[in-house]
Amino acid sequence: MAESRIILKNCEVIDPADIGTYIEKDGFKALEKARTSMSQESVIDEVKSSGLRGRGGAGFPCGVKWELAANADGSEKYLICNADEGEMGTFKDRYLLEYDPFSLIEGIAIAAYAIGAVKAYIYLRGEYRYLLSTIRGAIGQAVEKGYLDGLDIVLQEGAGAYICGEETALMNSLEGKRGEARFKPPFPPVSGLFEKPTIINNVETLAAIPRIILNGAEWFSNIGTEKSKGTKIFSVSGDVSRPGIYELPMGSSLKQLVVDLAGATDIKIIQVGGAAGRLLPYNWLDTALSFETVLGAGAVTVFDSSRDMIDVVFKTIEFLAEESCGLCTPCREGSQVLFEILERLRNGEGEQQDTDVLEDVANTMAEASLCGLGQGTAVPVLDSLNFFKQDYKNRIEQSLYIKSLLG
Ligand SMILES: Cc1cc2nc3c(=O)[nH]c(=O)nc-3n(C[C@H](O)[C@H](O)[C@H](O)COP(=O)(O)O)c2cc1C
Secondary structure, three states: OOOOOOOOOOOOOOOOOOHHHHHOOOOOHHHHHHHHHOOHHHHHHHHHHHOOEOOOOOOOEHHHHHHHHHHOOOOOOEEEEEEOOOOOOOOHHHHHHHHOHHHHHHHHHHHHHHHOOOEEEEEEOHHHHHHHHHHHHHHHHHHHOOOOOOOEEEEEEOOOOHHHHOHHHHHHHHOOOOOOOOOOOOOOOOOOHHHOOEEEEEHHHHHHHHHHHHHOHHHHHOOEOOOOEOEEEEEEEEOOOOOEEEEEEOOOEHHHHHHHHOOOOOOOEEEEOOOOOEEEEHHHOOOEOOOOOOOOOOEEEEEOOOOOHHHHHHHHHHHHHHHOOOOOHHHHHHHHHHHHHHHHHHOOOOOOOHHHHHHHHHHHHHHHOOOHHHHHHHHHHHHHHHHOHHHHHHHHHHHHHHHHHHO
């Protein structure tokens, strides 16, 4: 199976330090088309009819969100590009930023035009600091060529907190406050950064915009499934022979991605969507990847039969507990309880009631946590109890047996 490189079409083709090479590949034609022959409303309508959904994980319809901000009261509006990419196993935005920063900049300029923003921010993951000069250089060249007239793009570094990828925590961070999620409503398109209407979109979402405007909504919506249009970029890692970035039409199967392309031969667990994503057994290989099934931000990590399931869940929860911002009780306390139980299980000190407690705590976190971090922490725990219960049972029986021998 071959890839369908639409969003990534320029990566490793153009020179990310030379805007001329991007212009040669139809670069900035979509922006010109939008500004000279389309009203702000018609750009939004085009994005709405394309069916584009946010690529940062939640899959919210992009055009619908833009329309809310465009129609919101006030003349001061902001656009934020979420380049925080803190999800475990995700590195697709880094690839785009490194090899084709211009598609993102063009997408930002079109989005800003559509919603009426005069200032845009790129919030860059702290660990991606080495990309600062590439992105700054690309913005500078776009300014020199006159593509950004009337739009100020500010590049802001994050400081390495996973929670700051969550849109409201990110806005707090940009405002110089502690990175903690905000209560919603109000939603950002109505009241976001500095309480002004704000659109926040993922790197991949914004990089798709020039392709949609240039080729048309129908072209884009003819790719993919009924509810997930276009292509998706996946980051594949773990026990595969060809880890890396792959772009496939929505609806492609997990098997096409991890076996045919990434070269997995021995599969025990497939983690889809990162730490707060799904933990699936190999018999899910025929699943079509889309927002209707499993997807998240497109991180896929394969664990082979040499891996210990409890270890995989423990490491995942260790990360999430460490990254909990601590604001809401279900996430702060719940993730700690999950961590302590899994640590005991891992050390051979499991107790009979452990699986019940894990399930109870995870369900409470899913229902009562303030934001997606706490809610998502439940997912790997519940999946592991659902699909790999026998691994828990074996571990607990082993622990109890050793305990009985020791008296
Ligand atoms: C804990 C947490 C971390 C997140 N991290 C990211 C991230 O690094 N990048 C991203 O684009 N979205 C991230 N999101 C999703 C954002 O909150 C938001 O939905 C997204 O930026 C919206 O853009 P989109 O509509 O283009 O997907 C995260 C969400 C949560 C709950």
